[in-house]
Amino acid sequence: MLEPNIAGVASLIGDPARAHMLIALMGGKALTATELALEAGITPQTASSHLGKLVDSGLVMARKQGRHKYFQLQGAEVAELLEMMLNLSTQMAPLKITTGPGDPNLRRARVCYDHLAGEVGVALYDALVAGKYLVDNGSETLLTATGRTFFLSQGMPLDEFNGGRRPLCKSCLDWSERRNHLAGRIGQWILEDTLARRWASRDPVSRAILFSTGGFAKFAGKYGLAGCYAAFDFRGR
Known part of the structure; x- marks a missing residue:
């Protein structure tokens, strides 16, 4: 065998x-x-x-x-393995090491394969849990009935996601923040929708996601991040 x-x-x-x-x-x-x-x-x-x-x-x-x-x-499984290895490598390093990338743009918001990571990604996850759209059960993240109604109202094709191998929603331990951000089909759709609405753009030379000031205001309003808006500095974008 x-x-x-x-x-x-x-x-x-x-x-x-x-x-x-x-x-x-x-x-x-x-x-x-x-x-x-x-x-x-x-x-x-x-x-x-x-x-x-x-x-x-x-x-x-x-x-x-x-x-x-x-x-x-x-596929996403390979990206998730690499993200876990990045987390593990920093845990095994000397205690004074700064976790995550040194670039402030990457720390603020970046792509983790096909979903949003960094400070904004973690804030998004927390807001969706606080809004009762998701339930965080530690190693498992579940979509609630309230969440299903909300995402359908935003144009997310949830019914098209059924039957696939990839879960609707899944927590992913963030490399820099050491807390969960949202992966899975819903996490992928949120990033694609955000870019399609031009609230943010990809940095052409890194994994950073660059929000405009107005774009982040709309993103924060849509997903309930308004309370943490002051924590992110998007001036000049």
Whole structure:
């Protein structure tokens, strides 16, 4: 009987260059080998070799479009594993270490594969629980009847989400905040809707999500974050 090859997966992620590339892919965008080589500080040829191993292992998938080949994480499960490893690595580090990224924009709001993370992501999760749209049962997050009515009224196609492998809502321990933010199909929809409404935009060079002042005011009003608005400084955006 074959046993899970934990050591094999760990060795693939554990290489510093591959780890940098995997973290870069946590933004959810498809990137080329050249772009990933820049992220890892290695040559494109070396990056192609590393990416071949990641694709063969099933951690990363390759997509060809025209003359270019793009790489993405295989799915949300891989992103969640990487986020957990980021949390674990900071817990095992010296006590004086600052958790999470040093960039204040990344700490404020960033993409965790396909959902919102950082200070704003955690505030969103807390607001949805306080509003009784979600129930936080520790390791399990549940959508309430009130939440279902609310999200349907906002145009979320909840009925289309039924039957998929991915849960509607799921808590994800935030790397920088060490508290839950919202993953799952609902978390994905909220981020996509926020970007579609142009309340925020993706930083083209990082995983940061950049809210405008007016955009955050609308986001906060919609999801009940008004009480924590003063905690976030969006002046000049």
